[in-house]
Amino acid sequence: MKKNDPTPTSRRTLLKAGAGFLGASLLGGLPFRSFAQAATLKPADRCFVFVYFSGGWDQLLAFDPRDPDVFTPERVAETRILPGYNLFTDGTAPFPITPAGSNITFGPAVANLAKHYDRMAVVRGINMTTLAHEEGMRYFITGKRPIGAAARGSSTATEIVGQLVPTVPIPSIAYGVESYNDRYAGSANALRVSRSKDLVDTLSPSKKRLDSQIETELLALGGEPVTCDEAALSAGGVGGAYHTSREQVQQVLLGGLNTAFDFALKTEANNAVRATYGLPDAGPYDSAAGRAALVATALKLGISQCVSINLVGGLDTHFGTQTTHLTNLRTGFNALSLLVDDLEKTSHPSGGNFMDHTTILVFSEFARTPLINATNGRDHHLTNSCLLMGAGVKHNMVFGHSGDIAMASGLVDLKTGAKDPNNGENILPEHIIATVLASAGLDYSITRVEPLKPLLAT
Template sequence: MKKNNRDENHLPERRTFLKAAAGFMGSTLLGGIPFRAFAQAAELAPADRCFVFVYFSGGWDQLLAFDPRDPDEFTADRASETKILPGYNLINDSRFPTKPIIPDERSGAGRPNIDFGPAIGERLASHYDLMTVVRGINMNTLGHEVGYRYFLTGKLPIGSAARGSSTATEIVGQMKPRVPIASISYNVESYNDRYGGYANALRVSRRDDLLLTLRPSAASQTLDSEIEKQLVDFRGQPITCEQAAYGTRGVGTTYSNSRDQMQQVLSQGLEKSFQFQDTTNPEMEAVRTRYGLSTTGSIDNEAGRAATVATALKKGIAQCVTINLTGGLDTHFGTQLTHASNQRRGFDALASLVDDLRASPHPAGGNFMDHTTIMVFSEFSRTPLINASGGRDHHLCSSCLLMGAGIKHNQVFGKSGDIGMSPGTFDLRTGAADPNGSNIFPEHIIATVLASAGLDYSITRVDPLRPILA
């Protein structure tokens, strides 16, 4: 049941990536930010509010992550009763504890209220003072594509087809940030069903794609797409009724503006900010040290992706980044160590990102984490019982992590059941367990993210989880 959410049309040629960037190029063509406003963004001031959506691909094991259980209570001899088996003793790797992690108290943050599974690691757990963990989320599906698209949009797909816009698109559509590339979608799908092209994400499948999109061409920094060749002629005197009609609508003028806008981006030399293996640049050396990157070989790994996210936000290149941070989780055979190792790589990279954002002053005051909201999710969870093949299968109930700006910290909202980790029911106005209450669904999480920034969340058709709003 493998899947691949990478762009199937990925080709590493410049022409391909200019076409992939058509949503960005077409921002003024489709009624987006005027060129004058964009030109002001040439100073590359970071957005006052940033968002990062982190996807763990394949369906994560929440006993190993955000919804652990005490193995002394949920023992193997009680598994037929509880339908839960943590299996921490089966990991057989000294990097992973056999008990849930309770982080050390952070100075001034108060006693930790969140416990974590062994895969989280001490590094990410130490940032408990920025977190709310939401447990007991009803994913309403056991299908990869459905759960994945559900969490990206906050709307249950029709069949497997996504409905609505991505949350990052909704944010950009409402906020209209003055940054060169408002939204980057890194090896993740993106949708836009209600805004102009200015809200489209720039979709890339790897860091090199982003470099190719931002790098000026050798031929006088001109765009080499087919639409360029066709519309250059159109900028002259119209010679047909059809061309005249387009001219009346202002297509020629808006095309000229968007062409200038793209050239402005290319002239900034923004790709240099992502050349992490440049040994002549002290700034790149600092990035390598922080994220544990090498000067040789591929750096399109979890740590390199996290460094890309931080750079895009800190350099004022993007406001929203949606990223597939790690994968390898769609396994059903002997998966305790596999899942723990694959998740740990993602969580360690996320910890490096948070370390970086906490240590980096924001021009508007405070640090970047004070201005950034992070949501971490997967399409569903794994069964709380281990199957006959020593692995775990697809499970309906999941968890997610919210952290940073606009969210209350050091808090757990919701709970999965102590029998079979079923989705809980709650009074969503207070967070109290209520047998006559409601499930938590992905749309509640998306509404909460939007409300955390004071944005209109009515598109979700639910109220946010108000007890966790700062």
């Protein structure tokens, strides 16, 4: 220890501040020189999109519909299922949708997304084991049952980035969705934003600087002897790491990535984005279509590998009309359809189109009851469904089922997907997460279950 160090306390504070700054870095795990060489931005060979519909969706309107000619009001006491398609006031066709060639039947809210049946696998009869919003959401984000309301483990996006270590500037973006990291370096953390402007602001050169004293001393560390304080608090050398991180951030800012997400700019690329997604010239861009455009931009430009997004909300409709829930759901599914359209028509540098290289998981925290309550809404229901699309999964198929009485979770042989009421098991969120990880050849052992192998592309 240097006994005559004039400012030992401030140096200790400085080092802790610098270490915190570096630990919060969200701009990838690769060294600056490697990053600079990749500054032209190359899309990840495998991309992932996690699409959250918040509030608990009605599966009779989405991925687990029922024939209203069979499940009639007269049979409600027997079936405890009331599709209620005749209650819509917007002219919606009362029957579920089955596109020509599709093995999947969709509820009327799926709308334009149904045309992409040949990219889909629908999983029905998922037992959420909880009716609490936060628990159900965190369960699906991590694939681990929360402890009370507290999340356990890392987000699936974090797990993917942690295993693959992609050479992209912002490996993971979480837009309006919670994100967790319990075992990887800070470079695997998601950049969390709550609106599109947050992303623009984050990637824009800032007029504000790091506290002048801290920055001055950090920069000075490069030319000073290492003290005991520095050795104890900076195993890798905060000063050197700060220089590297600072240069890396500057490289990102100089790359003008903020303009890619500022859809109001009248550039050729942004004009095309607005046209593709039907966005207004001046914004704002936080509609479902605007959020879908942000996802496409992040993947196509090689800015991110994983994007998790809260695409649409307003689904916790215990009260009010059936049309309200239908409209909110349809808004989300139509936006998702635009995203798939865009990814399908965009060539990927590794061959094929972006949908050939992108896996999409669409989920909600639970479903709505198959019976309509006294206030013309639906309550929370354990039996859920989800949608898998794109790379690594089989298409145009349904796995699992819900029962024809009260839409209870159906027991299945998880190795085949066949109904097995005697020896079958429940499908749980961890099975879905294991399947997503296995679809990319990643280690899924953290889920402590096997993936749903019939869903995996061969």
